[in-house]
Amino acid sequence: MHQMWNSMKAEIDRRSFVRKGLSIAGAATAGAVLLADSLPLGAEDDHDRSGRLNRGDAALLRFAAAAEILETDFWVQYNELCGIPDSEVPGGTGNPAFTAALSVLDSDMAQYVHDNTDDEFTHQNFLNAYLVSKGADPVNLEPFRTLDGSTATGSSGRMRLTNLMKLTLDTSWWTRYRSSSHNPDLDPNFKFPQAIPTLAVGQHTAIPRTDDDTMDSNFLQAIANTAGFHMPTIEQGGNTLYPAMAQRASSVEVLRILISIGPTETMHFQTWSDKAGNAPPLTAKDPVTGVSVTFPDLNSSPFGGENFQTNLIMPEPCPFLSRKLPPCSVIRPTETRGIAMGVVNFLTAMGLFIGQSTAFFAMMRDLAADADRARRDGD
Numbered sequence: 256m257h258q259m260w261n262s263m264k265a266e267i268d269r270r271s272f273v274r275k276g277l278s279i280a281g282a283a284t285a286g287a288v289l290l291a292d293s294l295p296l297g298a299e300d301d302h303d304r305s306g307r308l309n310r311g312d313a314a315l316l317r318f319a320a321a322a323e324i325l326e327t328d329f330w331v332q333y334n335e336l337c338g339i340p341d342s343e344v345p346g347g348t349g350n351p352a353f354t355a356a357l358s359v360l361d362s363d364m365a366q367y368v369h370d371n372t373d374d375e376f377t378h379q380n381f382l383n384a385y386l387v388s389k390g391a392d393p394v395n396l397e398p399f400r401t402l403d404g405s406t407a408t409g410s411s412g413r414m415r416l417t418n419l420m421k422l423t424l425d426t427s428w429w430t431r432y433r434s435s436s437h438n439p440d441l442d443p444n445f446k447f448p449q450a451i452p453t454l455a456v457g458q459h460t461a462i463p464r465t466d467d468d469t470m471d472s473n474f475l476q477a478i479a480n481t482a483g484f485h486m487p488t489i490e491q492g493g494n495t496l497y498p499a500m501a502q503r504a505s506s507v508e509v510l511r512i513l514i515s516i517g518p519t520e521t522m523h524f525q526t527w528s529d530k531a532g533n534a535p536p537l538t539a540k541d542p543v544t545g546v547s548v549t550f551p552d553l554n555s556s557p558f559g560g561e562n563f564q565t566n567l568i569m570p571e572p573c574p575f576l577s578r579k580l581p582p583c584s585v586i587r588p589t590e591t592r593g594i595a596m597g598v599v600n601f602l603t604a605m606g607l608f609i610g611q612s613t614a615f616f617a618m619m620r621d622l623a624a625d626a627d628r629a630r631r632d633g634d
Contacts, residue, residue: 430563
């Protein structure tokens with residue numbers, strides 16, 4: 256196992272170095288050309304001269320910042336155990352056994368976890384910095400960093416905002432994005448089948464809680480499979496949140512922020528949904544809680560077939576806006592009413608906040624209510 260980890264880490268480090276080198280060189284060259292060709296002197300500071308945010312736009316960005324802070328928190332937990340802890344995404348030292356189990360879904364999983372974590376850091380940092388630049392209050396969730404995390408090898412042992420060890424996952428996104436006949440915006444009462452029904456019942460851990468969880472290879476693979484489905488389950492939420500909130504923005508610049516960050520969540524979702532389809536079929540019982548989970552062969556009945564083979568990761572065209580119009584391949588849902596509170600409820604039902612204080616839930620509900628009151632035509 257350690258020989259495998261050392262080999263994997265060498266390859267990961269090599270790919271990371273190559274990727275960063277290309278990115279830095281490419282960005283330096285392309286950036287210089289774009290700035291020279293398209294931006295007037297001082298244009299990069301235009302946002303500082305465009306006035307203060309109205310209350311609605313500030314509320315939208317504060318809720319987005321809170322969501323990104325929470326995302327960053329649990330992605331950091333993944334990165335510490337099965338990503339690439341480094342100067343770019345510090346914390347933790349890696350767990351060889353868990354990393355190897357997750358690599359069964361894809362050999363590049365550690366790099367993807369690292370990059371997703373880095374993205375979420377940039378989102379939370381940018382949104383808060385932008386709010387401050389406009390004279391608006393940023394979001395600070397540090398007082399709620401009170402949850403214990405994993406004590407398995409690789410974990411930093413820091414206190415957490417989110418709980419990855421008692422998850423109940425709604426995996427209906429698997430069938431929702433493969434449906435050609437139903438869209439939750441038009442069929443709000445339609446129940447899309449779960450990809451992994453047993454993940455929707457009971458509480459499941461998506462990371463090894465202690466080193467004991469790494470001793471049974473079958474159970475460890477079940478944890479890795481759970482993580483593999485938790486990742487797209489989370490990212491499809493952001494996939495919907497940003498376009499839904501963008502419809503409420505008044506400022507063109509705030510609209511630009513929302514429609515620029517949103518597509519990166521879609522990139523994450525598509526990446527993780529592809530990897531989730533590689534989860535090996537198995538059944539395992541949690542030795543601590545006694546909860547069982549079964550990961551079926553998703554290429555077999557009741558799924559499988561032309562629309563459900565696991566390597567189909569593009570959204571199937573579906574009804575959009577009206578059934579009188581032709582089908583269209585779209586993000587769904589994007590209904591904007593109650594979107595922020597819906598996200599809070601979704602994350603709460605997932606078990607991500609188990610152990611949090613009543614003050615935390617009150618703050619999240621307040622942020623969501625403010626965001627849901629925002630209107631395009633004013634405060």
